[in-house]
Amino acid sequence: METLTGWIGSINDILWSHVLVAALLGCAVWFTLRTRGVQFRMLREMVRVLGEPSGSAPGGERHVSSFQAFAVSLASRVGTGNLAGVATAIVVGGPGAVFWMWVIALVGAASAFVESTLAQLYKRRGRDSYVGGPAYYMEYGLGKRWMGVLFAVLISVTFGFAFNSVQSNTICAAWEGAFGLDPHWIGVGLTALTLLIIFGGIHRIARVSGVIVPVMALSYILLALGIVLFNIRRLPEVLGLILSEAFGWGPVLGGAAGAALMQGIKRGLFSNEAGMGSAPNVAATAHVSHPVKQGLIQTLGVFTDTLLICTCTAFIILFGGVPDASLNGIQLTQAALVSKIGPVGGLFVAVAIFLFAFSSIIGNYYYGxxxxxxxxxxxxxLTLYRLLVGGMVLFGSLATLDLVWSLADVTMALMTLCNLAAILLLGHEAVALLADYVAQKRSGVRSPRFTKERIPRLKGRIDCW
Incomplete structure (x- = not known):
């Protein structure tokens, strides 16, 4: 196991230290410039679009509104990345990692806008709903099915295998810390429940999760905000710690600044998924009058995930001072809550992480x-894939935290690089759609509409407009 961990760690060093950071930040900055800071200048429009009704689809398909697609993608984002990932980033990279999580959210939101707008543009009509995502804009936008297949393989491995191992590992760690249960038995039970659901009965469970998970997410946000407000006098101190660890001479000379940068970007990407190519799979299912609308909605989702929920977790941990390095992941978040509200804090996190992470296991499986x-x-x-997903859930419950996160980092990096290449090649189309949307707004149209005739060069490649 140590040999495998070391081997995967070496691959991670190459991908993250020399390739992905440059690609991720480069694309984010480029799209921020090309869209003239769409994530900042159209914030009010994002909120307005969020409340629009879905209307009716011309083909009678079952479809979702902008708000429903926002809720689904947010439910997928909110989970271990927000509770365990932030803790891991702070332990490994120091408090300065939080600053870089903010940065990757602010600039990366432009990449989220582009990828989700493209997913809407190139979506297809499925049997009873819209389908789409990066694999589709790679095939129909770029004319490269091989690239779409490559991405489809990577996302199936990343979400179905690697990320589900992370979710399983986090659930077991949280329940061991709260209830003293053996992770092996938790893993067996979790695997059985996962297989039971993905082989049948998923729709009923999905409907229940659709109610429970948003309630738990809101409960966590309110609890975290309450703790922040209760410790408001210490807020300047914590902010100063984050900034000094991100830019201070001490961290720079000691090499901690680089660790903060790496961890902030890794965990920030895992949490908000901007540029990764996952959220577009959900964005494509929405029925909207213009592709840009769903791009704006997914941009708002990045802000909600990282700038709100991840920041709350970071503040909870840092209000207690420099975190205990002997704790990691979800157990650090549990310890921080216990110190603030008593033993009930650890129990709350255990229950919350089960609901968040288990719903993510099912959601991740469906991405795959x-x-x-x-x-x-x-x-x-498909049957073989389901069995392998169950096997990886069991593997995650038994593996070490470092190995699970390292495996997720490798597959996430490869998948993200594939998606970034595609949206760089197609990004000009998202920019053209944004220009069309803004032009309609300036002409007095409250709710812009798009048809393929508005950009003639796209006619032969798009299906639903």
Whole structure:
């Protein structure tokens, strides 16, 4: 196991230290410039679009509104990245990592806008709903099915295998810390429940999760905000600690600044998924009158995830001073809450992380299933994929935290690089759509509409407009 961890760590060093950071930040800055800071100048429009009704689809498809797509993507984002990932970033990279999580959210939101707008543009009509995502804009936008298949394989491995191992690992750690339960038995039970759901009964569980998870997310936000307000006098001290660790001479000379940068970007990306290519799979299912609308909605989702929820977790941990390095991941978040509100804090996190992470396991599986179906319609392949997903849930419950996170980092990096290449090549189309949207708004149209005739060069490649 140590050999495997070391091997994966070496790959991570190459990808994150020399390749992905430059690609991720480069694309984020480029799209921020190309869209003239769409994530900042159109913030009011994001909120307005969020409240728009879905209307009716011309083909009678079952569809979702902008708000529903926002809720689904946010439910997928809010989970271990917000509770365990922030703690890991602070332990490994120091408090300065929080600053870089903010940065990657602020500039990375432009990448989220572009990828979700493209997903809307190139979506297709499925059997009873819209389908789409990076694999589709790679095939129909770039004319490169091989690239779409490559991405579909990467996202199926990343979400179905690696990320589900992280979710399982975090659930087991949280329940061991709160109730003293053996992670092996928790893992067996979690695997059985996962297989039971993904082989049948998913729709009923999904409807229940759709109610429970938003309630738990809101409960966590309110609890975190309450703790922040209760410790408001210490807020300047904590902010000063974050900034000094991100830019101070001590961290720079000691090499901690680089660790803060790496961890902030890694955990920030895992949490808000901007530029990764995951959220577009949800964004494509929404029925809106203009592709830009869903791009704006997903941009707002990045802000909500990182600038609100991740920041609350970071403040909870840092209000107690420099965190205990002997604790890591979800157990550090639990310890921080216990110190603030008593033993009930650890129990609250255990229950919350089970609901967040288990719903993410199911959601991650469906990201994978959708892309497996893009590759092939053979039922035997899908059955094998389901069994492998169950196996990785069990693996996550037994593996070390470092190995699980390292595996997720490798597959996330490869998947993100594939998606970034595609949106760089197609980004000018999202910019053209944004220009069309803004032009309609300036002409007095309250709710812009898009048809393929408005940009003639796209006619032969798009299907739903």
């Amino acid at each position: 299933e959708a892309n497996v179906r893009f590759i092939t319609s053979r039922r035997g392949v």
